[in-house]
Amino acid sequence: MLFNSLDFLIFFPIVVLIYFLIPKKIKYLWLLAASYYFYMCWNPKYILLMLLSTVLTWITGLALENFREKGLSKKWQKGCIAACFIINLGILALFKYFDFFLENINLILEKLGMQMVEKPFDLLLPVGISFYTFQALSYIVDVYREEVKVEKNLARYALFVSFFPQLVAGPIERTDNLLRQINHIPTMKLKNHYERITDGLVYMLYGFFLKMVIADRISLMVDTVFDSWYIYGTVELIAGAVGFAIQIYCDFASYSIIAVGAAQVMGFNIMENFAAPYFSCSIKEFWRRWHISLSTWFKDYVYIPLGGNRCSRGRKYRNLMITFLASGLWHGANWTYVVWGGLHGLYQIVGELLFPVKQKFYPYIGISIGSISHKLGQILTTFFLTVIAWVFFRAEDIGAALGYLKNMFTRWNPWAIVDKSLYQIGLSVYEWNILLASLVFMLLVDVIRLVRHERIDRFLNTQGALAKGIVIGGMILVIGMFGQYGGGFDAKQFIYFQF
Amino acid sequence: MQNSLFISSSKYIKRIGALLLLVITVALAFHQFARVTGKYQDPVLYDFYDLKRNSVDVLFVGSSHVYCSINPVQLFEDKGIAGFNLAGGSQPVWFSYHYIKEALKTQSPKVIVLDVYTVRVNDDAYFDSRNAQMNLLHMKPSYNKWQALQLAEVDSRIDVFFGFPITHSRYLSLQKVDFDEESTMFLGYHYQPRIVAYEPEKVKDVRQVQETEAVTPKTEEYLRKCIELCREKGIDLVLTNSPWPDITLDLQKRYNYIQEIADEYGIPFLNGCLYNEEIGMDYTVDSMGDGGHLNYTGATKYTRWLGDYLKQNYELPDRRGSKGYEAWEHQSRRLAAILRRDEWKKLEDMGEYLERLASSEELYYVISLNGDFQKEGSSVLDALAGRGFDTEKNGLYVMNAEETLFYSEGAEEYTWWKYFGDSVLHVQSREGVQEIFWDGDKFSKIKNGVHIWVYDSTLHEVVRKLSFDADKNYEKAE
Structure with a gap:
């Protein structure tokens, strides 16, 4: 079930209404049933896979505690964790990376002139597998580190893994946050119902706006340019690349925003996943603002265990590259994602190496470090670097990405800005106008986030009722009128489902 | 304590009031948008919902054969019957059943x-998703609509149920006509003036067929449901x-089967295909040429015949006036x-045409004599002079x-305009060149010659734009 479908528009109020009406003690069971139904709407068979992961990690958690109580050595615990990781990552690898692995083996076999291996079966990538697997694995590590208590109730634990707002595209929640809240449902004090619910709904509304008005509209242009990149010049290619940067942000952030808002309506606080990332002054900062739940996951469970930055500079850079390459691969089974991750790792290493040089050099060329103009320059540079990396993320293969970038820098066609070429790449002049007006609104919301550290719903609470009404009513109308949904229009899957 | 309770409840009343205001405003605005964007594929249901409650005496239900063959306007003019065609293209009987249920919510036809x-149709699957969408899209969301949707394979039931998910994306192709409340039909009748002869020798005499052949079970089930529904409501079917x-x-066997069902219930079945002679059908002039549909003259004949039957057999009040x-x-x-527009277009004699224009209060017309228009004598100029227009000068x-x-006597510069509803006629001369504009669209085809531009205030449309080019021997162009 997609968030931007009428099915969800019916499903969600029913779930919420019943959730409020039933006794506190069984609320979690209702949410579990709703979450499993939510997942099964996509593919009923694959629920077994999630159930398997859930049961395995739950038993592992119990075993870890058991070993600890019996005073068995850490080796037992580590062995147990290793087995659990191997099985869970094995399932992930089988469903997500098997084809990729086989393709690469065959590539090598072909080069060596040997017979290639035939594909033995076709597997459909289970929606959200990367998200719930990582969430379940983090639970095991947290239990091992004794940061959280073992969950003895399977149903509660299963709800932690499958909580429908963030099940298929994050945010990847932490045990100490979500599981604790699930355990506290019976004692949850649902104060300030009205504010909590309306704020959550307004936040969801903004998520729908990002997805249906911006992301799915700009994708028409992005797809056109990326599908035939070889016929376009600099102007269209820049539009395509920048467009994709906006598309993926709006697409992914919208999902997280709807998830956070939906959870909030039901009384849960789940973590924010984005904090105006394109206003970052460096790539390092970008990763503190972009897909926060994943980057902190990689930091806590990969980067730090590898030694983090409390080691030699060489080892630190190695750790950084491993983390970002793994993060790239997590996003998809294709070398393009690996290159994308690698580029982000590289950006940070080069950035750090250049830091002293920049400090020394800047005053000589008239850059005042820390000034607004300097910050603006940093923001633009960071955005530029992320856009270059996004080209790899979006392109069919590395060859296409390199070709795209080469043409973007060499097929100079400034006339395309004024000769209406931009209206021939999937968006008419009117669609561009709707898009640009929507982007201005998005930019305003991000600026408020950056400057006042406030979400749109909370900011609106500080404004008069009229302004609030106009913004909320306006968003509903714009989504209803200009949103991409229904009928002939094929509801686009949220990009991050496949990761 | 009481005080704080009062404050808190008044706060909530305010909030709920504000919320209601927001919901109502948004709903009204969106409803208007959905109605405008939803107005395509000739939404007969829009016209039906706009009718006054319990005003329809005879309801005609079925497929395109209803909306092309039966003209309720003619029934009203000739016999005072208040009829309405509630029909959809290629409509299967099961949708007709739900159309009747929908109609009975607001109307009580006799x-x-x-x-x-x-x-x-042999195969129920013939009525595919497109068909369901075409028939049900404009029906108001209700339990009846939901039931109807269960009877068809639809890409997304929920989209058709609400309608706007399918039609909202028309926002880029909206035109002025979409905002016009005027219908494209006439009480559900589609006016089809096109005459394409259907060769008489191809028309089969199906009166000789005696055999029957069963219709599909689903069709029969819903036909019986229609009959029983009408019986239950005391409506003559x-x-x-x-x-x-x-x-x-072969197809006639199906209709013989329907005759058997009709006989079983004791209701009439008027199979028009058996009465071509009585009706006076002449498919060389009464057909649209596609083999299936009657044109305006065909519809006129059939409607007259059907109207006679209805008037003779049922007590139907005369609603005229x-x-x-x-x-x-x-x-x-x-x-x-509309008929006047089409008939007058056939007039060859410009004198007669101008005379008719002068006879109708509903028509507004512009005549301009431009440039070097008097190159030689012409029947147009004679006709204009005959009606008292000065053909000596621009x-x-x-x-x-x-x-x-x-x-204006062809002044170098002038401007004049007049509003017709939300449209504007604007005439001007710039450096001696006279131009006619309708809502900003220029009509000025020729440099030297005569322009005749005609607007019909009943139809609220420009019905004619004629030009006679003096450089081309006063050749007429539309």
């Missing part, structure tokens, strides 16, 4: 005429099959204007019947 043309030329001997039937009167005027006239609303 007679329902159900055309059963589509019983000819008449089954019909409007005449159509390319019926085959009655209060509450303004919609019928209005559509009568509209159809008359000039522009804006006329309503015999009255001159504006006249």
Whole structure:
């Protein structure tokens, strides 16, 4: 079930209404049933896979505690964790990376002139597998580190893994946050119902706006340019690349925003996943603002265990590259994602190496470090670097990405800005106008986030009722009128489902 | 304590009031948007919902054979019958059943005429998703609509149920006509003037067929449901099959089967294909040429025959001039204007045409004599002079019947305009070049010659734009 479908528009109020009406003690069971139904709407068979992961990690958690109580050595615990990781990552690898692995083996076999291996079966990538697997694995590590208590109730634990707002595209929640809240449902004090619910709904509304008005509209242009990149010049290619940067942000952030808002309506606080990332002054900062739940996951469970930055500079850079390459691969089974991750790792290493040089050099060329103009320059540079990396993320293969970038820098066609070429790449002049007006609104919301550290719903609470009404009513109308949904229009899957 | 309770409840009342205001404002605005964008594929249901409650005496239900063959305007004008065609293209009987249920929510017709043309279809799957969308899209969301949707394979039931998910993306192709509340139909009748002869020798005499062949179980089930529904509500039901030329001997067996069902219930079945002679059908002039549909003259003949039957067999009040039937009167005027438009276009004699223009209060017309228009003698100029227009010099006239609303003797510079509802006629001369604009669209085809531009205030449309080019021997162009 997609968030931007009428099915969800019916499903969600029913779930919420019943959730409020039933006794506190069984609320979690209702949410579990709703979450499993939510997942099964996509593919009923694959629920077994999630159930398997859930049961395995739950038993592992119990075993870890058991070993600890019996005073068995850490080796037992580590062995147990290793087995659990191997099985869970094995399932992930089988469903997500098997084809990729086989393709690469065959590539090598072909080069060596040997017979290639035939594909033995076709597997459909289970929606959200990367998200719930990582969430379940983090639970095991947290239990091992004794940061959280073992969950003895399977149903509660299963709800932690499958909580429908963030099940298929994050945010990847932490045990100490979500599981604790699930355990506290019976004692949850649902104060300030009205504010909590309306704020959550307004936040969801903004998520729908990002997805249906911006992301799915700009994708028409992005797809056109990326599908035939070889016929376009600099102007269209820049539009395509920048467009994709906006598309993926709006697409992914919208999902997280709807998830956070939906959870909030039901009384849960789940973590924010984005904090105006394109206003970052460096790539390092970008990763503190972009897909926060994943980057902190990689930091806590990969980067730090590898030694983090409390080691030699060489080892630190190695750790950084491993983390970002793994993060790239997590996003998809294709070398393009690996290159994308690698580029982000590289950006940070080069950035750090250049830091002293920049400090020394800047005053000589008239850059005042820390000034607004300097910050603006940093923001633009960071955005530029992320856009270059996004080209790899979006392109069919590395060859296409390199070709795209080469043409973007060499097929100079400034006339395309004024000769209406931009209206021939999937968006008419009117669609561009709707898009640009929507982007201005998005930019305003991000600026408020950056400057006042406030979400749109909370900011609106500080404004008069009229302004609030106009913004909320306006968003509903714009989504209803200009949103991409229904009928002939094929509801686009949220990009991050496949990761 | 009491005080704080009061404050808190008044706070909540305010909040709920504000929320309600927001919801109502947004809902009204969106409803208007959805209605405008939803207005495509000739939404007959829009017209139906706009009718005054309990005003329809005879409801005609069925497929395109209803909306092409039965003209309720004619029934009203000739016999005072207040009829309405509630029909959808290729509509299967099961959707007709739900159309009847929908209609009975607001109307209480004395007679329902159900055309059963589509019983000819063998395979229920023929009525595919597109068909369901076409028939049900404009129905208001209700339990009845939801039930109807269960009877068809639809890409997304919920999208068709609400309608706007399918139609909202029309926002980029909206035109002025979409905002016009005027219908494209006449009480559900589609005016089809096209005449394409259907060869008489191809028309089969199906009266000889005696055999029967069962219709599909689903069709029969819903036909019986229609009959039982009408019986339950005390409504007289008449089954019909409007005449159509390319019926085959095999297909007639199906209609014989329908006759058996009708006989079983003791209801009439008027199979028009058996009465071509009585009706006076002549498919060389009464057909649209596609083998299935009647044109305007065909519809006129069939409607007359059907109207006679209805008037003779049922007590139907004469609604002409009655209060509450303004919609019928209005559509009568509209159809008359359409017929006038099409008939006058056939006139070759410009003198006669100008005379007719001068005879109608509903028409506004502009005549402009431009540039070097007097190159030689011409029948157009003679006709204009005959009607009293000055053909000696350049000039522009804006006329309503015999009255001159504006006249210029071809001045170098002038501007004049007049509003017609939300449209504007604007005439001007710039450096001696006279131009006619309608809502900003320029009509100025030729440099030297005569322009005749005609607007019909009943139809609220420009019905004619004629030009006679003096450089091309006064060649007429439309």
